Amino acid sequence: xxxxxxxxxxxxxxxxxxxxxxxxxxxxxxxxxxxDERGSREVAFYTCFSFNTEIPDRICRYFPLFHGTQPLExxxxxxxxxxxxLEDLISTHVHPSVMDIKIGSRTxxxxxxxxxxxxxxxxxKEATSLQLGFRISGLQAxxxxxxxFWKPDKKLVSSFDVEDVxxxxxxxxxxxxxxxxxxxxSLASVVYGGxxxxxxxxLNLKAWFEDQTIFHFNSCSVLVMYEKKTAKEGISQAKxxxxxxxxxxxxxxVIDHNFLGGLCSLIKFxxxxxTQGTV
Amino acid sequence: xxxxxxxxxxxxxxxxxxxxxxxxxxxxxxxxxxxDERGSREVAFYTCFSFNTEIPDRICRYFPLFHGTQPLExxxxxxxxxxxxLEDLISTHVHPSVMDIKIGSRTxxxxxxxxxxxxxxxxxKEATSLQLGFRISGLQAxxxxxxxFWKPDKKLVSSFDVEDVxxxxxxxxxxxxxxxxxxxxSLASVVYGGxxxxxxxxLNLKAWFEDQTIFHFNSCSVLVMYEKKTAKEGISQAKxxxxxxxxxxxxxxVIDHNFLGGLCSLIKFxxxxxTQGTV
Numbered sequence: 001x002x003x004x005x006x007x008x009x010x011x012x013x014x015x016x017x018x019x020x021x022x023x024x025x026x027x028x029x030x031x032x033x034x035x036d037e038r039g040s041r042e043v044a045f046y047t048c049f050s051f052n053t054e055i056p057d058r059i060c061r062y063f064p065l066f067h068g069t070q071p072l073e074x075x076x077x078x079x080x081x082x083x084x085x086l087e088d089l090i091s092t093h094v095h096p097s098v099m100d101i102k103i104g105s106r107t108x109x110x111x112x113x114x115x116x117x118x119x120x121x122x123x124x125k126e127a128t129s130l131q132l133g134f135r136i137s138g139l140q141a142x143x144x145x146x147x148x149f150w151k152p153d154k155k156l157v158s159s160f161d162v163e164d165v166x167x168x169x170x171x172x173x174x175x176x177x178x179x180x181x182x183x184x185x186s187l188a189s190v191v192y193g194g195x196x197x198x199x200x201x202x203l204n205l206k207a208w209f210e211d212q213t214i215f216h217f218n219s220c221s222v223l224v225m226y227e228k229k230t231a232k233e234g235i236s237q238a239k240x241x242x243x244x245x246x247x248x249x250x251x252x253x254v255i256d257h258n259f260l261g262g263l264c265s266l267i268k269f270x271x272x273x274x275t276q277g278t279v
Numbered sequence: 280x281x282x283x284x285x286x287x288x289x290x291x292x293x294x295x296x297x298x299x300x301x302x303x304x305x306x307x308x309x310x311x312x313x314x315d316e317r318g319s320r321e322v323a324f325y326t327c328f329s330f331n332t333e334i335p336d337r338i339c340r341y342f343p344l345f346h347g348t349q350p351l352e353x354x355x356x357x358x359x360x361x362x363x364x365l366e367d368l369i370s371t372h373v374h375p376s377v378m379d380i381k382i383g384s385r386t387x388x389x390x391x392x393x394x395x396x397x398x399x400x401x402x403x404k405e406a407t408s409l410q411l412g413f414r415i416s417g418l419q420a421x422x423x424x425x426x427x428f429w430k431p432d433k434k435l436v437s438s439f440d441v442e443d444v445x446x447x448x449x450x451x452x453x454x455x456x457x458x459x460x461x462x463x464x465s466l467a468s469v470v471y472g473g474x475x476x477x478x479x480x481x482l483n484l485k486a487w488f489e490d491q492t493i494f495h496f497n498s499c500s501v502l503v504m505y506e507k508k509t510a511k512e513g514i515s516q517a518k519x520x521x522x523x524x525x526x527x528x529x530x531x532x533v534i535d536h537n538f539l540g541g542l543c544s545l546i547k548f549x550x551x552x553x554t555q556g557t558v
Contacts, residue, residue: 105536106385110409130389133536162533210543254441255547257384257412261540264489268534 002030004075007090009151010100010138010221011244014075022075022083029064029088030072032081038246042084043069045215045245052214059208062201062242064089089223089241095142095149099172099224100243103262105133107219111249120219127158128165132269133262136160137221141172142228150178169269172224175232185273187231191238192270198224199270201240206267209260216256218247222266281309283354286369288430289379289417289500290523293354301354301362308343308367309351311360317525321363322348324494324524331493338487341480341521343368368502368520374421374428378451378503379522382541384412386498390528399498406437407444411548412541415439416500420451421507429457448548451503454511464552466510470517471549477503478549480519485546488539495535497526501545 002022004014012032014020021031033039046066049055065087074081090096107129108120127135140151150171160168167183173191174183192198202222226238281301283293291311293299300310312318325345328334344366353360369375386408387399406414419430429450439447446462452470453462471477481501505517 110404125389131531132533162531211547213547252410252441254411255544257540257544260543261536264539265534265536268490268492 001025002072005029005088005090007093007096007098007140009098009140010154017076019074019076019078019081022072023088023091027088027091028067029086030070030083031086032074032083033069034246039082041248042244042246045248046084046086049215054214056208058204062205062240064241064243089225089239089243093225093227095228097141097172097226097228099139099141099168100137101134101222101224101266102129102137102244103134103220103222103266104218104258105130105262106258107247109216109218109247109249112247128160128162129262131162132165133265134222136165136168139168139172141174143177147177166269170273173231173273185276187226187228188273188277190231190234190236191226193274194236197236198226198238198240199267199274201238202263202267202270205240205242206260206263209256209263211255213251213253213255216249216251216254217242217245217259218249220244220248220259222263280304281351284308284367284369286372286375286377286419287417288377288419289433296355298353298355298357298360301351302367302370306367306370307346308365309349309362310365311353311362312348313525318361320527321523321525324527325363325365328494333493335487337483341484341519343520343522368504368518368522372504372506374507376420376451376505376507378418378420378447379416380413380501380503380545381408381416381523382413382499382501382545383497383537384409384541385537386526388495388497388526388528391526407439407441408541410441411444412544413501415444415447418447418451420453422456426456445548449552452510452552464555466505466507467552467556469510469513469515470505472553473515476515477505477517477519478546478553480517481542481546481549484519484521485539485542488535488542490534492530492532492534495528495530495533496521496524496538497528499523499527499538501542 002024005021005023012020014022019032021029023029049063050066067085069082070085071080072083107124108117124130129135136157138157140149142149170185171183173185173187175186176184220242221244223241223243226236230237281303284300284302291299293301298311300308302308312322328342329345346364348361349364350359351362386403387396403409408414415436417436419428421428449464450462452464452466454465455463499521500523502520502522505515509516
């Protein structure tokens with residue numbers, strides 16, 4: 001039985017009769033293919049990536065598992081529609097804290113149409129992309145059984161400025177209530193720090209991006225996830241995954257300097273929060 | 280006695296009655312200040328940089344020494360004009376091989392005017408900046424006493440595509456004549472490689488750019504220099520310097536992800552040439 005995911009924080013959502021992703025009980029995530037070249041690009045990416053023997057195993061772990069495509073009843077009731085069958089990254093979580101961070105100061109690319117370029121350029125300027133090299137596209141952070149999740153709405157997130165990004169990255173790993181002015185960053189050392197924390201994982205990705213010239217990941221996101229309960233017990237299990245490959249193009253022998261620059265900027269933010277320590 | 284520099288490869292030149300930089304016999308380079316905010320920004324940069332105690336010594340070596348400003352007779356005969364007094368980076372060279380590489384896939388910045396942005400955007404697309412994260416702005420490579428320098432003209436350099444960039448970076452460290460189709464890269468290991476070769480110096484800069492949030496170096500160049508005679512004797516003395524700070528702005532607590540991304544792309548090119556070895 002397919003159902004609408006509970007913990008999606010960005011992207012098209014299968015609510016109110018709209019077309020969006022679905023999940024099942026076996027840990028799979030069904031993402032409807034976009035009808036235009038975005039759909040074909042995303043299939044092409046997952047296919048190439050799965051068969052490419054140059055991708056080291058230590059890097060494959062940062063990508064969702066891919067199980068092909070399948071026609072399925074679309075969530076908008078429009079009948080059969082091709083879906084990507086992916087790993088449901090959230091399926092093992094109870095109360096996932098999730099942040100979707102779109103990487104790159106530029107979400108467009110030379111091969112795109114002039115209209116698309118100008119539209120992206122405007123959005124990149126309005127959001128923090130141009131300034132920071134990344135923007136937060138959506139997030140939810142579990143607070144407690146009583147207050148549930150802190151999940152600022154899409155419109156608010158899209159208006160985030162640099163200060164909001166700082167405070168959201170801190171709030172994401174804090175234990176004090178959102179009503180407190182200053183997030184306490186109490187879980188930063190467990191979630192962001194440590195030998196396999198978020199920072200370490202981002203640094204692994206960075207090392208790969210300094211070298212790989214296979215793909216350019218335009219408009220792609222880093223998804224950061226952890227479970228507050230286990231983090232409070234000192235066990236991180238935090239995960240970094242790359243998602244959204246509808247604008248991936250051939251690297252043509254050049255590194256993805258746009259993604260790499262943005263990733264380094266995010267790394268600097270996370271490092272700073274770790275250095276500042278708990279408030 | 281001031282004179283026109285012999286080995287300038289890019290930028291405004293003081294020839295044919297135009298306004299451009301001058302040098303003296305004591306190793307100083309006099310750069311006329313541009314009258315608009317570019318001039319004031321460049322003075323501001325050199326002043327801030329000179330007095331900033333946060334810049335490590337290992338990084339200061341990559342910047343020209345600054346000796347203040349001074350009104351001087353302009354090279355275009357227009358009378359007294361304010362000049363920056365800088366170190367003449369070439370003064371100790373006999374036959375300098377020099378390459379000017381403008382770093383960043385984007386030479387514009389959010390604070391600039393819409394006209395300026397669209398103009399830069401067009402140029403970045405036409406040149407290799409957008410694709411590679413850098414472009415070659417000018418170069419000369421010493422060949423021999425008989426044939427002198429290989430110095431492709433400005434127009435040719437501005438039309439360089441990715442293949443031209445590859446071959447120029449190889450040709451720059453080759454000993455065989457330009458008439459040979461394949462540059463032999465015979466000096467790559469001495470000039471690009473080694474513990475204080477170009478690659479090592481670029482990696483030092485990269486480490487700083489991963490951390491520094493003081494300046495954003497928009498439209499700034501890396502100047503690479505070496506002397507062929509000593510390189511052929513196995514002694515590199517190759518130097519990397521950053522130049523052109525008319526578009527430097529305050530980093531506002533964020534790393535310069537645009538410069539860093541482009542620098543990493545250049546590093547990858549140089550590393551590849553070293554890996555390929557001599558043809």
